[in-house]
Amino acid sequence: MNRSHTFKALARRSPRRRSMAIVLAASAVLAGCVTINIYFPAAAAEKAADRIIDEVWQLKNGSQTPAIPEGKQP
Amino acid sequence: MKTVHRIVLLCVMYAGAVWAQGNLEINTPAISQLRDAMQARHAQLAPHYASGALGLTADGRIALRDANAVPLAQRQAVQGLVAQENGDRDALYREIARANGHPEWEADIRSTFAQRWIGRAQSGWYVQSGGQWSRK
Amino acid sequence: MRPLRRCAAALILLGAHSSPQAAIELRFESLSAAAVELSDVRIAAAGLGGGSARITASRALVAGRTLQHVKLECGDFAVLPEMHCRGGRLSAEGYGPWPVEFSLRGPQRALRADVRLSAEVTATVSGDLAGSLPQLRLVASGVPLEFLLGELPASKPYVPVGKIDVEATWVLKEAERPPRLRATLALRDGRFGSADGLRAADSLSAVMDIDVQRDGPDWRGTLVTDWRGGELLWDSVYLTGGGSVLSADFRLSASALELTSLALDLAGIGRLTGDATLDRASAALRAARVQGAELDLKLLNERFVQPPFAARGWPPFVMQGYADVAARLDPAGLHSARLIVRGGHVSDAAGRYSLQQLDADLPWQRDGATRMHVTAAEGRFGRVPVGRFALDADVAPDHVAVQPVRIPLLDAGLQLNLLRFERVNGRWTGDLSADLEPLSMPELTQALGWPRMAGSVGASVPHVRWRDGVLSLDGQLMIQVFGGYIAVSGLQVIEPFGTTPRVLSDLQMRYVDLDALTETFKFGRITGRLDGDVTGLELSRWAPVAFDARVRSSEGDYPRSISQRAVDSITALGGSGATAAIQRTFLGVFERFGYRRIGVSCRLRNGVCEMDGLSNRNGGFVLIEGGGVPALSVVGYNRRVDWQVLLERLARVTETKPVLQ
Structure with missing residues (x-):
């Protein structure tokens, strides 16, 4: 996928640089993965906010007020 | 920056559809209690939003922006309602973050709510942005 | 004009060239009369017997108030045979112009002046300037409050408005005593409001009586203000009605207002007395x-x-x-x-x-630093009665320390070893250490309105700290109860006084006597000992939302038996009544059964308790493993039980309110 493209592009440079680039890319990937841990589900939060706002403000046009709320319902 | 984004995206895909469902847990007893308390209070607050006495702040709370719009005898009570509502709102954001196992999301949840409260406010209500009040 | 006799400076007759129409021009460097001082006074008149005139003063000091550029123009002004001014206009910087007419007649120098402050408000001054009792009377109704308050800086942000009826008597001279002013000011429809509306008043009515006289350069007198009605909001304090009276003696000097013998009668509350000094310029x-x-x-x-x-x-x-x-x-x-x-x-x-x-x-x-002292003869925490105690606390701006104290609780006491609050970098922190002496369970359960339980309960709290809205326990909280103990560790109470208090904790229960626990409930009787571990306990608004709990019979040698009713209760918790089945068999003749082990676990998440037991059997889980004769095992099949349903069933089988919600 994208990653292999990156590696191919880097491979055209000197071999020494290449290994360094791999290390850098790997650490970037790792750093990226760390970023994932704090990834905030903005769309889901908006949906959750809307559902609560519908309830609190009793908005009739908030059509999607289902009887069984979504979420990790058993 | 772009490559970093790409890598992040990649990792998200690798990490599996952890958040792909896109639903936040909002059905805990604590959240329900807060929501019900706020719903019950809304009947008392609504006329004051409409009169411009109360406004929705940029930090997901409400504020008494112009007490002059409230009859003198009720201003004391409205101050108390505002304090209670803000206590519940703060607790709500904290509870949602906790219920989803990410207490550190509290600030993000607060700002999401702030945008949605403001975005869905009725026309004529006052909302705050950049420290300034404006009428929707 | 008699008061003008005290003219303080030279009178200069000026040549006619300065004002072509004026036949007479007079200039006084200063003129003073009772309570009035004028500087740089110029009078220009067409003649003594009539015609227009113009009188100016660059500065006037009237009853302690300074007016700039005072000007009086009369359409018809005469000095002889009697003084009058008709079709006049009076103004000063920031005031007027007001239509004015006045006349001065006879040997008593009887004055009558009308100043039309507005279309509705006319101030009338009448009285004698000469004679045995020279005095003036001022009557004006509906004078705007803002006019009387003038440029008082303290009142400016509140935009006061209202109408005042003024009735004043000004005794110019009485038996060689200095001039004296007695006035009644009645405020009606008074209101004010700060920009944010949090300090405001409406429909205020009040009556102020002032009796003041000149004392050298100062004014001194008495003041009584009776608040008769209206509404007043000051930040969050809202008062209505009235019935409060403020009275004081005062002295107004060039720099300050001193109030002595101040008395404030607050309706229904009592009387405050005191004295105060205010800066005159800024209030x-x-x-x-x-x-x-x-x-x-x-x-x-x-x-x-x-x-x-x-x-x-x-x-x-x-x-x-x-x-x-x-x-x-x-x-x-x-x-x-x-x-x-x-x-x-x-x-x-x-x-x-x-x-x-x-x-x-x-x-x-x-x-x-100060030391505060409190004694209470009795009290109540929740339903638990508290006996007499005396509390001493050392209080300083950044520090509050309560001295060690024993607070009697039922037949025992709570020993407070340490209770201290400190402000560090603007934030208050707290520390607590306490011991609960062994308290009789029968008394405690009775006080709480619970079914009577035997034994005693004691506790030791080594150290609890309060930081940033979180109450957290250092070490273990030990509760001695039912012959065993419960150890609480990792306890945190988040926002205990907020809208959504949250508790996080782990519990360890060891060797708790089931006899004592079960004998009181209609649960049925279980003889034996119980161990339990609860990890990840989380309460929100004091109700459990999550935990992993395991309870099991303790290791060791002790009598183990369980009554049929208890078996019934336990099976009822699972949702099905097994008793009927038992009773139909030969087991029905036995009142009690022996058991080898008891064990149950519950993992609470999202309102659902996931249950498990000692071991698996036939797709179910064993809750009670029978032993002896007859051996009876209880096996559960429903692994997922709604927490609320479980509590309801528990309430039903114990026929009491569940302790946990």
Whole structure:
């Protein structure tokens, strides 16, 4: 996928640089993965906010007020 | 920056559809209690939003922006309602973050709510942005 | 004009060239009469017997107030045979122009002047300037309040408006005494409001009586203000009605207003007395002393203490009794204060606590340390009665330390070893250490309204800290109960006083005597010992939302038996009545069964308890493993039970309210 493209592009440079680039890319990937841990589900939060706002403000046009709320319902 | 984004995206895909469902847990007893308390209070607050006495702040709370719009005898009570509502709102954001196992999301949840409260406010209500009040 | 005789400076007749129409021009460097001082006065008149005239003063000091560029123009002005001014206009910088007419007649120099302040308001001055009792009377109704307050800086942000009816008598000279002014000012429809609307008043009515006389360069007198009605909001304090009277002696000098023998009667509460000095120019407080005795705490609390609490959304409380207060203020605010409470009662409006026959001596200083002393004859925490105790606390601006104290609780006591609050970098922190002496369970359960339980309960709290809204326990909280103990560790209470208190904790229960626990409930009787572990316990608003709990019979040698009723209860918790089945078999003849092990676990998540037992059997899980003869095992099949349903079933089989919600 994208990653292999990156590696191919880097491979055209000197071999020494290449290994360094791999290390850098790997650490970037790792750093990226760390970023994932704090990834905030903005769309889901908006949906959750809307559902609560519908309830609190009793908005009739908030059509999607289902009887069984979504979420990790058993 | 772009490559970093790409890598992040990649990792998200690798990490599996952890958040792909896109639903936040909002059905805990604590959240329900807060929501019900706020719903019950809304009947008392609504006329004051409409009169411009109360406004929705940029930090997901409400504020008494112009007490002059409230009859003198009720201003004391409205101050108390505002304090209670803000206590519940703060607790709500904290509870949602906790219920989803990410207490550190509290600030993000607060700002999401702030945008949605403001975005869905009725026309004529006052909302705050950049420290300034404006009428929707 | 008799008062003008005290003209202080040269009179200069000027040549006609300066004003072509004027036949007469007079100039006075200064003129003074009772309570009036004019500087740089110029009079230009067409003649003594009539014609237009113009009188100006660059500055006038009237009753202590300075007016600039005072000007009087008369269409028809005469000095002879009697003085009059018709079709006049009076103005000063910021005032007027007002239509004015006046006349001065006869040997008594009888004055009559009408100043039309507005279309509706005319001030009339009448009286004699000469004779045996020279005095003037001023009557004006509906004078705008803002006109009387002028440019007072303290009143400006509040935009006061209202109408004042003025009736004043000005005795110019009486038996060689200095001039004296007596006035009644009646305010009606008074209102004011700050920009944010949090300090405001409406429909105010009040009557102020002033009796003032000149004393050298100062004015001194008495002042009585009777608030008769209207509404007043000051931050969160809202007062209505009236019935409060403020009286004082005062002295107004060039720089200050001194109030002495100040008395404020607060309707229903009592009387505050004191004295105060205010800066004259800014009306800012320089110093004040206030004291009051036998004030009614109930109304004082309702009107002045509760409102600021309520405005912050804090839980309300009720007070009764009497209080003495004393306070000293300086320009920086409250300097020191002392509150003495006698025979007080304090209780939470929701009934969570109460203290009765409270006596307290609470001194306080802004910049120093004081020792506060409180005694309470009795009280209640929740439903648990508290006996007499005396509390001493050292209070300083950044530090509050309660001295070790024993608070009697039922037949035992709570020993408070340490209770300290400190402000570090502007944030308050707290530390607590306490021991609960062994308390009789029968008494405690009776007080709580629970079914009677045997044994005793004691606890030891080594150290609890309060930081940033979180109450956390260092070490273990040990509770000795039912012959065993419960150890609480990792306890955190987040926002205990907030809207959503949250508790995180782990519990360890060892060797708890089931006999003592079960004999009181209609649960049925289990003889034996129990161990339990609860990890990740999480309460929200004091109700459990998550935990992993395991309870099992303790290791060791002790009698183990379980009554049929208990078996019935346990199976009923699972949702199905097995008793009927048991009773139909030969097992029905046995009252009690032996058992080898008991074990159950519950993992609570999202309102569902996932249950498990000692081992798996036939797709179910074993809760009670039988032993002896007859051996009876209880096997559960429903692994997922709704927590609320479980609590309801528990309530049903114990026929009491569940302890946990």
